[in-house]
Amino acid sequence: MLKINEQTIPFQAGTRVKDLVDIYKPGADLFIVNGYPVSPETVLADGDICCLIKRGENPTAEEMQSLLVARHTPGVHEVVKKAKVGIMGLGGLGTVVAGALARIGVGKLILADFDVVEPSNLNRQQYSISQIGLRKTKALKENLLQMNPYIIIETVDGRLTEESIPEVFKGVDVLVECLDDPVIKAAALRAALTHMPGIGYVGASGLAGFGDNNIIRTEKIHDNVYIIGDGTSAAGPGHGLMAPRVGIAAHHQANQILRILLAQD
Amino acid sequence: MKITCNGETKEITSDTTLVSFIRDMKLNPDTVVAECDGRIIQRAEYDTLILQEGNVLELIRFVGGG
Numbered sequence: 001m002l003k004i005n006e007q008t009i010p011f012q013a014g015t016r017v018k019d020l021v022d023i024y025k026p027g028a029d030l031f032i033v034n035g036y037p038v039s040p041e042t043v044l045a046d047g048d049i050c051c052l053i054k055r056g057e058n059p060t061a062e063e064m065q066s067l068l069v070a071r072h073t074p075g076v077h078e079v080v081k082k083a084k085v086g087i088m089g090l091g092g093l094g095t096v097v098a099g100a101l102a103r104i105g106v107g108k109l110i111l112a113d114f115d116v117v118e119p120s121n122l123n124r125q126q127y128s129i130s131q132i133g134l135r136k137t138k139a140l141k142e143n144l145l146q147m148n149p150y151i152i153i154e155t156v157d158g159r160l161t162e163e164s165i166p167e168v169f170k171g172v173d174v175l176v177e178c179l180d181d182p183v184i185k186a187a188a189l190r191a192a193l194t195h196m197p198g199i200g201y202v203g204a205s206g207l208a209g210f211g212d213n214n215i216i217r218t219e220k221i222h223d224n225v226y227i228i229g230d231g232t233s234a235a236g237p238g239h240g241l242m243a244p245r246v247g248i249a250a251h252h253q254a255n256q257i258l259r260i261l262l263a264q265d
Numbered sequence: 266m267k268i269t270c271n272g273e274t275k276e277i278t279s280d281t282t283l284v285s286f287i288r289d290m291k292l293n294p295d296t297v298v299a300e301c302d303g304r305i306i307q308r309a310e311y312d313t314l315i316l317q318e319g320n321v322l323e324l325i326r327f328v329g330g331g
Binding site: 162177 | 293295296297298300305307308323325326327328329330331
């Protein structure tokens with residue numbers, strides 16, 4: 001069988017990508033097979049998933065969904081779309097982690113923050129000027145649904161505590177700590193280790209400033225429990241949080257979440 | 266007496282509490298997760314837990330920023 005723009009057709013040996021264009025998508029000029037762009041001369045194999053795209057065309061809603069998943073690596077997407085990930089804190093780390101997870105199609109995200117978007121957030125957090133004053137949960141949900149409308153997003157407004165975390169995030173596959181205050185960072189890890197056995201957990205410590213890229217590390221603390229950062233670069237006067245280095249740490253977090261979901265460690 | 270902290274041997278006096286050990290390491294106890302012989306120690310216990318010879322302690326320290 002072959003899957004062409006979400007239609008399943010019988011497989012015929014020797015079929016090339018360009019043989020399908022006139023039948024399934026006349027004028028197509030971009031060809032994705034199994035999540036990767038290929039030339040129109042590519043010979044297809046049984047089981048291939050093929051997406052034919054006409055650049056600049058406004059797709060229907062159904063087409064849109066298959067186009068959005070076209071670059072998702074098959075097998076990976078099947079796993080992540082069933083996954084549920086909780087994100088604690090929607091600042092420089094949380095907004096970037098959430099964006100990466102939405103784009104790869106993680107099926108369910110729980111977004112938690114107590115705050116509203118304010119101008120000083122915009123140096124590193126993925127919000128825009130038009131969103132100043134909105135709750136971060138609402139603003140980020142809006143942004144993520146513009147990236148990928150085919151995921152489910154739950155929001156939790158209010159301050160998290162060591163006591164509330166296990167209840168709020170009950171049932172998640174991975175819990176991500178993107179908080180700012182080191183006291184609640186420690187409390188969140190303690191809550192997870194004490195009350196959420198077996199959960200995947202990805203925290204962060206030490207990502208301020210513009211220090212060396214390569215001292216930001218992903219350290220394994222326990223099975224499925226990781227802390228990311230350089231361990232020492234605290235945010236403080238003269239040593240602010242900046243988009244580049246916070247982004248490095250956030251993408252360490254996002255990739256580690258994916259690795260946990262795919263059972264890679 | 267000796268304990269192991271984050272893989273290193275440390276010499277401490279016999280009545281050292283966890284909280285005083287963490288402070289001696291120049292850390293703020295509220296920003297540290299402590300595991301002693303594989304058990305996660307709750308924050309309320311830091312002040313009363315007296316370290317014993319041979320304890321294996323793991324301290325996970327957090328700094329601010331997110």
